[in-house]
Structures are given as C-alpha cells and as structure tokens.
Amino acid sequence: MTRIFGTDGVRGLANGVLTAELALDLSVAAARVMVDGGEWRGRNDKDDATRPRVRPLAVVGRDPRISGQFLEHAVVAGLTSAGVDVLRLRVLPTPGVAYLTAALGADLGVVISASHNPMPDNGIKFLQRGGHKLDDAVEEAVEAVLGQEWERPTGGDIGRVEPYGKAVEEYVEHLLGTLAAPRPLAGLRIVLDCAHGAAYQAGPMVLRAAGADVIAIGVDPDGLNINDGCGSTHLGPLRDAVLAHGADAGIALDGDADRCLAVDHEGHDIDGDQILAVLALALAERDHLPQRTVVSTVMSNLGFVQAMSAAGIAVEQTKVGDRYVLESMRAGGFALGGEQSGHVIMSEHATTGDGLLTALHLLARMASTGSTLQQLAAVVTRLPQVLVNVPDVDKTRAETDSELAAAVAAEEAALAGNGRILLRPSGTEALVRVMVEAPSQAQADDVAHRLAVVVKERLGR
Numbered sequence: 001m002t003r004i005f006g007t008d009g010v011r012g013l014a015n016g017v018l019t020a021e022l023a024l025d026l027s028v029a030a031a032r033v034m035v036d037g038g039e040w041r042g043r044n045d046k047d048d049a050t051r052p053r054v055r056p057l058a059v060v061g062r063d064p065r066i067s068g069q070f071l072e073h074a075v076v077a078g079l080t081s082a083g084v085d086v087l088r089l090r091v092l093p094t095p096g097v098a099y100l101t102a103a104l105g106a107d108l109g110v111v112i113s114a115s116h117n118p119m120p121d122n123g124i125k126f127l128q129r130g131g132h133k134l135d136d137a138v139e140e141a142v143e144a145v146l147g148q149e150w151e152r153p154t155g156g157d158i159g160r161v162e163p164y165g166k167a168v169e170e171y172v173e174h175l176l177g178t179l180a181a182p183r184p185l186a187g188l189r190i191v192l193d194c195a196h197g198a199a200y201q202a203g204p205m206v207l208r209a210a211g212a213d214v215i216a217i218g219v220d221p222d223g224l225n226i227n228d229g230c231g232s233t234h235l236g237p238l239r240d241a242v243l244a245h246g247a248d249a250g251i252a253l254d255g256d257a258d259r260c261l262a263v264d265h266e267g268h269d270i271d272g273d274q275i276l277a278v279l280a281l282a283l284a285e286r287d288h289l290p291q292r293t294v295v296s297t298v299m300s301n302l303g304f305v306q307a308m309s310a311a312g313i314a315v316e317q318t319k320v321g322d323r324y325v326l327e328s329m330r331a332g333g334f335a336l337g338g339e340q341s342g343h344v345i346m347s348e349h350a351t352t353g354d355g356l357l358t359a360l361h362l363l364a365r366m367a368s369t370g371s372t373l374q375q376l377a378a379v380v381t382r383l384p385q386v387l388v389n390v391p392d393v394d395k396t397r398a399e400t401d402s403e404l405a406a407a408v409a410a411e412e413a414a415l416a417g418n419g420r421i422l423l424r425p426s427g428t429e430a431l432v433r434v435m436v437e438a439p440s441q442a443q444a445d446d447v448a449h450r451l452a453v454v455v456k457e458r459l460g461r
Contacts, residue, residue, distance in 0.1 A: 115258065279361060289313065295338075303380050
C-alpha cells in the first residue's frame, strides 16, 4: 500500500488527491487509533444526566483556503461519527491549534492546511494529546485501520459539535505570556506579511499588543490568495513595504504561520539559520539553552554551524523536516531547533514551529539590545550556497554508488574544510539534490555543476 502520510501530514490537490471522502475516513481512523477506543478523559455529557459516559474531545482549525470549508465539514463528520466531541476553532495558525489541543485537554487536534503550498493544495495534520505531531508509529496505525469495518456509535454516543469563539484571543494571550516584560516592542515599527493566511487576525493583534507599530500586509484572505506572491515564499512585497515605511524590520509568515522569515531595515533577507542563531545566543546568555546545544537540519548553512561553534554552542543536525528536529529536541531535552526555511521551535513555549512566537522573541531581542536586525544577524556569515536538482535518475543508488562517492570525496578534499557538499535523494520525486557551499559563489557553482554531471552519468535512467 502506498503511504498516505508525508513529512507533514496528508497533503495534495484539494478535491483531487485530498477528497472529502478521504478526509472523513482519515478522521475516523485517527479517532479509532488516538482516543483509546473512545473512553479517554473527555468531557462529561451534561446534556443527558442519564448517560454519564465520558466522550473524547478534538479541536479542529484551518487556514482560509476555500477548500478548507468542505474538508473541515468532512473531518468534523468523521470525528463525531466516531463518538468524538469537536470544538471548531475556525481559522487559526497551526501552532495555535497545537496550543489549544494541550490547553483544552483534547485527545487530538486537527489542522486543515497546506502550509506554504499554493491555494489549490490542502492538507490534514493530526496532533496528539499535548499538541505534538504524530510519530511514524501512530501514522502507520492510522493507515492500517483506514477503510476497515468498525463498530459505529449510535444514539447519545455520537459526538457533539460546538464553535469555540475564543481561539484567536487565547492563542494571542499565550504568546504574550512568553515574553519577559509587557510591551517589549514599544518603539519598533514592523511590517508584518501574513500571506493572506491563518495568522491574518492573530498576527497584527499580538505584535500590537506587544507594543509595536505594525504595518500589516497580506491580511485580506479571500480563500484564493493565500501564499500568492506574498508571505515567506515571496519576500518582495515585504521588502518593498519595509523600505517604503522606513520600518525597523519586516516579518514574513507562511499560510499556516508555523514558519517565519524576516528582512532588515535595508531590505536584506534574514533566513531561518540567522534567526536561529540570534535566538540561540539570547537563550545561552540567560542560561536557558540546555547543554548549550541547538538543533538544525543538514541543510543549515555551514556559516551557521561556524557561528555557533565560535560562541561555544553545539549543533545537533537531523534529516530535513521539522518533525525530525522535534524528535531530536525531545530525545535530547533541547530547547531550541529549526530549519533554514524558517521553522523555529522553542520548546519552552510551544510543541511545534511557531512563526509568531519566533517573531516576538526575535523582535524582543532587537529591542532589548538596541541592535538592528542586520547587526544581530551578522553573527552568521553565510557561505554561498548552490542547490541543483538532477531529475530522471535512480535516486535509490545515490548513497551506494562508489564512483559518485569518490567524486564527492575528491571535491570535499579540494574544499579543505572551507565548504560542504550534500547529496540528498528527494522524498517525493525521481531526482537527487546536490547542495554545495564554498567560499565563493563561482566555486560553489563549479563544484555543483561537476557533481550534477556525475550524478546524471552514474544514476541516469
């Protein structure tokens, strides 16, 4: 059977790959696997005094895509048909759903979002008790019961549905509670691009409550314009607005607001590696960085690793994907991790990457030090990085072909420790990614080109 779950839930073309039928069946399967047969610590049925049965509870949130409406109804139908009570959070960032999953004591949370993907796509992410993403074993268990016959509850055992109108306000209150002082952003002018996504309400609200003068863009979702030429995947509008308004910095979120990128006052991009470095130094300064270790993926720029080493901070690296960063953090008891793409996880305050949480603490660091974002980010000197995709190859042999390995070793020897090479098979396509970092752009380009030729020669179909 083809695996349904990807690196971040189930994702695909809405009403194409991801249908209402699949959404309903997945929700039933998730309920059967994740709520221990429907007898966990939920809410007492106060509507029927003759039936003191305790039903499980789920919270369901989504981003503003039009397809999220029919998928939400399908998810709610599946959960309630399995005997689960549902609180509908409506439009809320993924980390907000994760927070409320924990705060409300829910058995599971469901997020309907395709994150940074274009509007025609959508996705379904399930969260375990406490707001944590599913591990592989739980996903496999859900897939194993998908479509199986099951004993359906009837009568009073069917779940109830209620709107939860305080979701945005409670999430904002939680974010503000992570700050060391009230209104720490007073005096900062910030442009915030919400990508016409799930943070269009919570984003401006929380930054203004923290004291910032906020120019909000990307806050007019119509169900079609999410991530469309804006947000963390398209920094141009943010850069233009920062320069036009003379802002101190700009913050870009993606469609579900679990990632954050930035631009400084001169319009220069600030990526996830630089943000992670700024936050790591701030935590280390307060002795809040356990084992003086930060977690990143193998795609982090070598300049980030060098900056951390110079500060006496170790870097634990994982496979690409925020779920692997999370797994490493939980296993090692680490407090901070993230990706170059802007997923940053601060485990003292959140169970997932949280773009608004990241932005708050990044901007608070600016305010408390009196430094510009450009000055703070300068701790990382990024090496020129080139990424070449080599298509139509047998990616399964990328790590075993001896001649390819020899070519990589020869190029690494020539870099003499001043660069880095990474060959990575794609998780979803028949291609191999060649990533090269070197002291100069020309050298990185040359090495990447030579290795791409070898990959094609050795692995081409």
